[in-house]
Amino acid sequence: MSKKELIVREEILGSNKKVAAEIREKLEAAGVLVVNLLSSPGSGKTTLLERIVETLHPTHPLAVIEGDIETERDADRIRRKGVPAWQITTGGACHLEAKMVGKLLPEIPAETKFLFIENVGNLVCPAGYDLGENIRCVLLSAPEGDDKPKKYPKAFASADCLIFTKSDLIPYLPFDLEKAGNEALDLNPRLRIFVTSALKGRGIAELARYFIESRVNMIQHQRHA
Numbered sequence: 001m002s003k004k005e006l007i008v009r010e011e012i013l014g015s016n017k018k019v020a021a022e023i024r025e026k027l028e029a030a031g032v033l034v035v036n037l038l039s040s041p042g043s044g045k046t047t048l049l050e051r052i053v054e055t056l057h058p059t060h061p062l063a064v065i066e067g068d069i070e071t072e073r074d075a076d077r078i079r080r081k082g083v084p085a086w087q088i089t090t091g092g093a094c095h096l097e098a099k100m101v102g103k104l105l106p107e108i109p110a111e112t113k114f115l116f117i118e119n120v121g122n123l124v125c126p127a128g129y130d131l132g133e134n135i136r137c138v139l140l141s142a143p144e145g146d147d148k149p150k151k152y153p154k155a156f157a158s159a160d161c162l163i164f165t166k167s168d169l170i171p172y173l174p175f176d177l178e179k180a181g182n183e184a185l186d187l188n189p190r191l192r193i194f195v196t197s198a199l200k201g202r203g204i205a206e207l208a209r210y211f212i213e214s215r216v217n218m219i220q221h222q223r224h225a
């Protein structure tokens with residue numbers, strides 16, 4: 001990368017950080033916990049969200065922003081559950097940016113307590129972009145392989161939580177859950193780890209509880225600030 005390209009990239013990231021901080025401040029004040037989900041294409045983000053929606057809705061009002069390169073498909077899947085969802089189509093960009101999320105803030109219903117953002121399927125680009133989230137979750141599905149954390153370190157190092165998905169497939173694959181977990185913890189010892197199967201319902205209640213507790217902590221932290 002040339003020096004000029006580097007300066008432009010730093011400017012873009014700097015302005016993204018500023019917008020992200022504004023989003024976080026605004027939504028925290030409104031009592032909305034924001035969760036950013038990132039992972040490879042097809043690792044199970046939308047299916048996991050469908051299960052989380054079924055667990056939280058309607059007692060814990062939530063909304064979902066879906067990021068994809070093309071189509072409304074993921075937002076349609078969430079809308080079918082009766083939850084407000086917006087689709088951002090990037091038209092080619094491999095990640096969401098804070099300004100894209102910022103544009104949707106006026107549309108989020110006042111009663112919303114959780115905003116889930118499903119990033120564009122990619123384990124590299126989304127890691128560099130803060131979207132104003134309180135919690136960043138990286139997903140790793142069993143079929144992707146247990147060697148991924150150190151191959152894609154930024155995604156794991158920048159996350160708060162690691163969600164193993166498709167755990168129902170582990171018996172059929174050479175996937176060492178402990179090895180992958182330890183590798184991720186090596187990069188980031190503060191990671192909270194969840195083992196889930198959206199297909200079988202494993203780990204969904206624990207994950208939903210983590211989001212609920214994180215929101216309570218966020219509100220308590222605000223009161224003491």
Ligand SMILES: Nc1nc2c(ncn2[C@@H]2O[C@H](COP(=O)(O)OP(=O)(O)OP(=O)(O)O)[C@@H](O)[C@H]2O)c(=O)[nH]1
Binds near residue numbers: 043048122167197198
């Ligand atoms: N066996 C199994 N399959 C799953 C599970 N969760 C999702 N899948 C399947 O994995 C495929 C991809 O799931 P999605 O939820 O669409 O994945 P995604 O990460 O949202 O994909 P993109 O939005 O394209 O990045 C689908 O065929 C799902 O049925 C699971 O827990 N177990």
Ligand SMILES: [Mg+2]
Binds near residue numbers: 045046047
């Ligand atoms: Mg999806």
